[in-house]
Amino acid sequence: MPNTYSRIYIQIVFAVQNRDAMIQPTWEEELYKYITGVIRNKGQKLMAINGTEDHIHIFIGIKPACCLSDLVREVKKASTNMIKEKAYCKFDFRWQEGFGAFSYGHSQIDSVVKYIKHQKEHHRKQSFRDEYVAFLKLFDVAYNDAYLLG
Template sequence: MPYYELYYHLVWSTKHRAPLLTAVIEPIIYQYMRHKAHSLEAIIHALNGIEDHVHMVVTIPPKLAVAKFIGQVKGVASTRFNKEHKEHPPFFWQTEYSAFSFDKKRLPYVIAYVNRQKEHHAQHELIPLLEKDGTEDQQQTIHEPMGIYLPNYDQWFKEMQAT
């Protein structure tokens, strides 16, 4: 069995950013997404959002492309909801999405950001880059100074031995 530490922060929106993820619908959609992610051998670390978009912090096995994972999770959630809950208006997602990768040291911070989505939006305290849903025309990459990736060798070696 392969060993991997792959962490992604995924963001996608409802079709036309319609406020479809109500207090009634959100837990149903999230349950479908969790079930599908589990069947794909992914681990959801955090899942939250507001009425018109979703944030997911997830580990996806390397045998599965990120785009394929997102397509399957979104597809199953909306298809099952529309089939099993005809009393509600139809549910659709935007085709676009955003995907960010990050390292294990940042995992607790990204989980906290996602878990506090409703608070962040209510207080207008957002990280704009992490709110993108892929509908923007230009790609953007976070660039960090190279120096942060050049640790003291002895310190790095001790950290690696401790894991």
């Protein structure tokens, strides 16, 4: 869109179905590179990506014309297909339905990138569920506990 100037930063968080610990250290870097490619091919800017064996955080600079739900759906679909094609999991790999999305200002970029880069250390002290609920509360997002991370 001509004459449209923006900087929109979004942290996307989603988990493996049932929060199963299926993302293995032997292939997680390849998964993150693949997801990075999907995001870039959709014309968006990846700021950071990292996670643990049961979830990932993706921090992007998103253009206003991009539909976030469509982007996340494509990331999940493409990465699931890649994991299955490479036979990385013995079991049927699936991402949870839904996702969390949290917006940030330009002055917060460095702290969000640092937070995402240190996910493994962070989760030695806090569970993913506790982290996710903390995000929901911090951003004043109403949620139903029965559907949380399903």
